[in-house]
Amino acid sequence: xxxxxxxxxxxxxxxxxxxxxxxxxxxxxxxxxxxxxxxxxxxxxxxxxxxxxxxxxxxxxxxxxxxxxxxxxxxxxxxxxxxxxxxxxxxxx
Numbered sequence: 001x002x003x004x005x006x007x008x009x010x011x012x013x014x015x016x017x018x019x020x021x022x023x024x025x026x027x028x029x030x031x032x033x034x035x036x037x038x039x040x041x042x043x044x045x046x047x048x049x050x051x052x053x054x055x056x057x058x059x060x061x062x063x064x065x066x067x068x069x070x071x072x073x074x075x076x077x078x079x080x081x082x083x084x085x086x087x088x089x090x091x092x093x
Contacts, residue, residue, distance in 0.1 A: 021078045038051040039064060043075055
C-alpha cells in the first residue's frame with residue numbers, strides 16, 4: 001500500500017519551484033509597441049505603463065491584447081519547466 005506522505009517532499013519541491021517561477025515572472029518585463037500604443041507589462045500580466053499618443057480606443061485594446069498574449073507566452077515558457085515534475089507526481093500522465 002502506498003504511503004500517502006511519501007510524496008510530500010516532492011510536493012514541497014514543486015511548490016517552491018512554482019513560487020520561484022512566480023517571482024521570476026514578476027521581474028520579467030515585456031514591451032509592446034502596437035498601432036502606435038506602447039505598453040509595458042510584466043510576465044505575471046501586471047501592466048506597468050501605457051502610452052497612447054492620442055490613439056483610438058480600438059488601437060489601445062488591440063495593443064493591450066497583444067501585450068497580454070506576449071506575457072502569457074513568457075509565462076508558458078517558464079511554467080513548462082515544471083511540467084515534467086508534475087506529470088511524474090501524478091503518475092506519469
